[in-house]
Amino acid sequence: xxxxxxDGVKIASVExxxxxxxxxxxxxxxGENPIPSIYNWADLKSVGESKTEFSxxxxxxxxxxxxxxxxPDISRRLRLRAIIEGNLAKHPSVEYRHLKRILMNKTNxxxxxxxSRAFVSKGVYNEKEISYSNVTLLNTRLGKxxxxxxxxxxxxxxxxxxxxxxxxxxxxxxxxxxxxxxGVIISMFIYIACAIMAKFIYxxxxxxxxxxxxxxxxxxxxxxxxxxxxxxxTGYDLVRWADVAYFVETNYVFIIYKDxxxxxxxxxxxxxxxxxxxxSDFIATRLNQK
Amino acid sequence: MGVxxxxxxxxxxxxxxYLVDVKGSQGYIGVTxxxxxxxxxxxxxxxxxxxxxxxxxxxxxKNNKNDPFADKLLSQVGSIHNCSxxxxxxxxxxxxxxxxxxxxxxxxxxxxxxxxxxxxxxVHASKMIPTDGAGNxxxxxxxxxxxxxxxxxxxxxxxxxxxxxxxxxIPSCASSEFNETNVRPYLDKIRTGNQVGGVAIQLCGMxxxxxxxxxxxxxxxxxxxxxxxxxxxxxxxxxxDETGRDTNPEKQPVPVALSCPFVKIPIEVVPEDMLTGFLxxxxxxxxxxxxxxxxxxxxxxxxxxxxLPQEIYDKSEALPDCKMLESTHIIQSLSxxxxxxLLSGETALDGETIISPNYYNSVAIACNYLQYVDFEKxxxxxxxxxxSPDLAAVHKYVLERLAGIMNSKIYRYFKALRENxxxxxxxxxxxxxxxxARYDGIADQFQRESYSFNNKKNSKAGPTSIxxxxxxxxxxxxxx
Numbered sequence: 001x002x003x004x005x006x007d008g009v010k011i012a013s014v015e016x017x018x019x020x021x022x023x024x025x026x027x028x029x030x031g032e033n034p035i036p037s038i039y040n041w042a043d044l045k046s047v048g049e050s051k052t053e054f055s056x057x058x059x060x061x062x063x064x065x066x067x068x069x070x071x072p073d074i075s076r077r078l079r080l081r082a083i084i085e086g087n088l089a090k091h092p093s094v095e096y097r098h099l100k101r102i103l104m105n106k107t108n109x110x111x112x113x114x115x116s117r118a119f120v121s122k123g124v125y126n127e128k129e130i131s132y133s134n135v136t137l138l139n140t141r142l143g144k145x146x147x148x149x150x151x152x153x154x155x156x157x158x159x160x161x162x163x164x165x166x167x168x169x170x171x172x173x174x175x176x177x178x179x180x181x182x183g184v185i186i187s188m189f190i191y192i193a194c195a196i197m198a199k200f201i202y203x204x205x206x207x208x209x210x211x212x213x214x215x216x217x218x219x220x221x222x223x224x225x226x227x228x229x230x231x232x233x234t235g236y237d238l239v240r241w242a243d244v245a246y247f248v249e250t251n252y253v254f255i256i257y258k259d260x261x262x263x264x265x266x267x268x269x270x271x272x273x274x275x276x277x278x279x280s281d282f283i284a285t286r287l288n289q290k
Numbered sequence: 291m292g293v294x295x296x297x298x299x300x301x302x303x304x305x306x307x308y309l310v311d312v313k314g315s316q317g318y319i320g321v322t323x324x325x326x327x328x329x330x331x332x333x334x335x336x337x338x339x340x341x342x343x344x345x346x347x348x349x350x351x352k353n354n355k356n357d358p359f360a361d362k363l364l365s366q367v368g369s370i371h372n373c374s375x376x377x378x379x380x381x382x383x384x385x386x387x388x389x390x391x392x393x394x395x396x397x398x399x400x401x402x403x404x405x406x407x408x409x410x411x412x413v414h415a416s417k418m419i420p421t422d423g424a425g426n427x428x429x430x431x432x433x434x435x436x437x438x439x440x441x442x443x444x445x446x447x448x449x450x451x452x453x454x455x456x457x458x459x460i461p462s463c464a465s466s467e468f469n470e471t472n473v474r475p476y477l478d479k480i481r482t483g484n485q486v487g488g489v490a491i492q493l494c495g496m497x498x499x500x501x502x503x504x505x506x507x508x509x510x511x512x513x514x515x516x517x518x519x520x521x522x523x524x525x526x527x528x529x530x531d532e533t534g535r536d537t538n539p540e541k542q543p544v545p546v547a548l549s550c551p552f553v554k555i556p557i558e559v560v561p562e563d564m565l566t567g568f569l570x571x572x573x574x575x576x577x578x579x580x581x582x583x584x585x586x587x588x589x590x591x592x593x594x595x596x597x598l599p600q601e602i603y604d605k606s607e608a609l610p611d612c613k614m615l616e617s618t619h620i621i622q623s624l625s626x627x628x629x630x631x632l633l634s635g636e637t638a639l640d641g642e643t644i645i646s647p648n649y650y651n652s653v654a655i656a657c658n659y660l661q662y663v664d665f666e667k668x669x670x671x672x673x674x675x676x677x678s679p680d681l682a683a684v685h686k687y688v689l690e691r692l693a694g695i696m697n698s699k700i701y702r703y704f705k706a707l708r709e710n711x712x713x714x715x716x717x718x719x720x721x722x723x724x725x726x727a728r729y730d731g732i733a734d735q736f737q738r739e740s741y742s743f744n745n746k747k748n749s750k751a752g753p754t755s756i757x758x759x760x761x762x763x764x765x766x767x768x769x770x
Contacts, residue, residue, distance in 0.1 A: 004323070005572065007571070008570030010570060021566060038569070060542045113325055115328065236580075
């Protein structure tokens, strides 16, 4: 389990007359009853985080909800999330639902000794590097498809012109540049649409993940790596290298993948050029990646 | 803001204690989880460390972290002697204050409570047994790492819901610090009718770490007097009522009490602020000086084992062990009729279960209980079990229990058994033969040494007494 150094969070709801204590257990005081309902995390059926609340469903199908309006302080909300995820790491049978995030789910972290040597830096993600990197990844995945699409559109327009517009022998000088121009323009429109979508995805992530505009402490060490909100960072929680698969380097970020999904984004601007090369080599070594 | 210690006196059943909530402490004394470094892999092992200030004291390892009944491997890796004089002074003052005025328990304990990690504690006075739960004097019993019976978070014999005393001791001071000069004042105090005591904190299962009072404990055992301590027990667990979960796994267990070995405190009587603090506190929080402690632990200094006066070993051996005390939680008395029923292979008498529906458990617990309350009856019972071929299932346990006791009656019985085996040889005879060989070897040595002594002194010493020989044999058996 990780994030055990974070103290528990108490949340009181006047409207439902409930007091929640979230720590090593999930506890609910209801009304005037001095005896709370205390749930071990293994006794929960599911936990969820939406845009507006945390929800907890117990094995006997009771559902408790903690609205974000009860935790206006973002730091407390992030602490609560870290406690929940740290506990759920020990109980993978409990279903956990949350919106898409940049920062990796804390259930992936394990508690270990603070690394003796590590690349460490702090910073805040910015839109440009995330969007650009999203687009870069898009290009990497879909670049050939864009080119193929462009060629197909060019050929389609050319054929259309050939069959339906004028005499080919007289007009071929025009058909070729027109079809090429159409192919390029339409492909560009598709590309721009994808870029706008990538930006939209980032904005959606920002709204959904209150951690994304916080200062993050990034660590890359022999034992593993981490990207944790600075206010929650102790140095004792890392993701092991054995738990991830490979990494990709763009102009702006290093991205580490697990199960075909990106889990760790490390902004390059936080390190000098020389350090960036060292980090690239270091990660490649840890992941046995050439 | 400094440390805040809230105390409330409580009484649950017949047990009286102080419930103490410590907040805002620097955490000089406590247990920290130990996590692996890049080069380590703990697998399924749970690793913890009891520390005082920057000194790791007791290394605690549990091989199966998911088994709440598993015993732990303990080893002493440091000494409080390496801590600051001021901290030791606080503990010593608490010890002396309690010894002088046992009624002022909580006042004496207050300075010690301020040194503890944030948490909820039960504080009471307790009679301690200064051994390692297996008949060895506690002070030099933990220099080598080994599994200690009775250290499980829960005791499978006693059960989760019963109260028990964490009365066996683990030292916080290296045995190399033993000095007879330090023990003498306590001997004098005891002989003049004054009390000596100590301060201890429960660590795991039936075991507590003695923070202060090592020389006092030594003096108590040498004088055959009780050794009483301020005992501080961390409240770590919640006791749930799981009735009905067998048939309906979705049924929510109901919390009933906060649990420590000494007492199970019903939730409804716990003050709300203390309950809230307990539920919010993270029990696996690393110590603030964890990096320092881990570095010292890895450097592997350990503690040197020092030999102590023979008298201490002899008296320790005579004290009850873990299994004996466990049995007293199951049995309050055992009548002759019940013993006869057990010897007949029965687990019930007049329709009532004597000890347990399981015969093996019944005999094991009966042996332990009788050994605690009536040694002669225990011998009769045990030897009768061995002599009965129908009870072969329990022979091994009973033999192992007897094999640790050098006694002429056992020796004669085993010799007769070897000459006229009545029971299955495979399991019994090797243990019997080994016992006889050990006994003979040590008895010969005793005879030689007595003869040599008598010749040298040219004394008119009378025939060697059996009790002297048996004392000698017991000592030699232990040292071998």
